[in-house]
Amino acid sequence: MSRPELVAPPEIYYGDTEATKYTNNTRIQQIQADMTYRALELLNMPPDEPALLLDIGCGSGLSGEILSEEGYEWVGLDVAPSMLEVALEREVEGDLFLQDIGQGLGFRPGSFDGAISISVIQWLLNAETSHPTSSPPHRLTRFFTTLHSALRNPSRAVLQFYPTSDDQIQLITSIAQKAGFGGGIVVDYPNSKKARKVFLCLFVGGGGGGQQQV
């Protein structure tokens, strides 16, 4: 089976059928939930403090529901209208935006206490059109620069993604660093082909957080 990001852009790949299939697949739900909890762990928010989080590529709201359960307010962005429609049907509690993160985000500086992203940013590695502003480095630069500005200082963003090569990891981390982020890559289950998970853990300022770790 081909990786979805190699088949078509996300707003096309996740049409009505795929969006519903994706959301109702219990195995996907479980993996998404596990990765969301792990991302929250790495986000290391101060305990018992109210916070506003950004869910980048929120899809149908699987991760957002966990954010709500954990007591966070959140704003979700996604480029696939069918996914957002499923999120609406599920009556998620966050505000939803139809947004292409490769075009950059439009939030005032310091808007969010943190950000998570589950299985999304590998989509930025494919050129959408031949237009020069659509090249992956352009799209990644706009995304990371505007994300950095939208986050408070200090804070963190944790982005789980599926790279196909070390070059991709290198490209993404170098552009994130140029945008002003500290931090780096955390790999869970590095020796298991199936369970291996890559998390890009980005720090604004010192990264803040409830306790020192990572």
Added chain:
Amino acid sequence: MVRLITHNLLACHAKGCTQNNFPLQFKDVSIELKEQEVNSEFVKNFLPRLEWKALVNTARQLGDTSLPEELPDMVDDDFLKALHHVLFEIHVEEGAMVCPNCGHSYPISNGIPNMLLSEHEIG
């Protein structure tokens, strides 16, 4: 839904639009009021992050005049309740948000704003 807490964080992100691009102006909106449990802690915590004038003006445009022109020095329960209502319970479901600088219109449909830019608007 677009709640005013989120609207207060949004600025236009079209290419070259870096000044006078906030707040986006609501146009032809339909709103729904939906109750949400009050979280005073959150509201208190979030207060310094708000652009107060923009919030008050936007709320008034949508017919809610409960907020004072100036941010009060003393924050009491009644104030927090009014602020909670404005931030979380007014949901804009249809209409548009228009940039005061470049005029780009972000349509809102089914409570979801479309923030997509066309090729020439991407920075």
